[in-house]
Amino acid sequence: MTFTPSNPLPGRPDYPFLLAVDHAVLGSPMREIPDQPWPAALEVIYFGMGCFWGAEEIFWRIPGVFTTAVGYQGGISPHPTYEEVCSGRTGHTESVLVAYDPAKVSTTELLRHFWEEHDPTQGMRQGNDVGSQYRSAIYWTTEEQSVLASESAAAYEPVLIDRGYGTVTT
Template identity: 55%
Template sequence: MSWLFGSALASTMVTPERALTGRDGYAYTVPTTHTVLGTPLQGPWPDGTRTITLGMGCFWGAERIFWQLPGVVTTSVGYQGGYTPYPTYEETCTALTGHAEVVQVAYDPAVVSDADILRTFWESHDPTQGYRQGNDRGTQYRSTVYTTTPEQAAVAEETRAAYQERLTRAGYGEITTEIRTADEAGPYYFAEGYHQQYLDKNPGGYCGIGGTGVSCPRPLDA
């Protein structure tokens, strides 16, 4: 899935001045319904539903991990964290938009907690790899957490610290995950329809997601 447009672009975040201009709206139609869960892709969702946006490499495999969790209302894939408004996939792959490939997870916190979502995130990829994930290289494949509530932000920091201890013991380096509020990261842009629930439509398709094998601590689990 990796599109490489030169090692310099792949390993360096674009500046706002150099970012692609983008457009005023989507250049494609965004689907309305999740093909697996049958729920609205863009809402509205039940009262109390929370959202969080997570980048962990190729968004095809990342999305499948989360739509399988109990309590998840819907998932979608998109682009966030950069500068270019309404980017396309091809533009994002040039590393000239600044966006990461991300999965937006809408969930019922009474069924699946913020900590459950974040532990799944940490354990499902290697957050120490910087601007790459496995064979996928480029700033769009960086590890990100974009939160929408203070509680999520607090749990993100707490679980990062706890996971870093485990990773260090296992011989891994420092976590490079970018943790910001969704407001700081900027708008979330839905990806093209063929990317949504890609591995449901293409069961044998490329996944690219692999964890470290190190578990993230749960409460009282040091």
């Protein structure tokens, strides 16, 4: 059964597992908590590029990225499990939270990695990983990020089409 807004899995009111605080590789906090706030200058953007584990590593290696974390975006079932997301009935995509200092790395540079490190033309898949959870997506948190994401899609799509990949599905 495929996801439609009329038949989502119900989800749950809270996370079904404990959430780690610190990033295992970077050592930075992956989420803000009262005794460990993030630096005020940080911005957050989320990217869906197929399986989140490989995508996360791309971003944690970029100077200026404060922290990364994997999770799910774009669905309507609250706090889904991996199995529920893989069922296709939550509406979620696997995504990577990227918290970054815009004085050290630009949103444009992060978007360049997004467009160049996966195939944004494959629709509900990425390589051999098939399903709606692997779709290409950008979830912005500021109006400037929204504008830059749209402009970058408009710039990359003609190049992808010329190279035989097809239209962007992000």
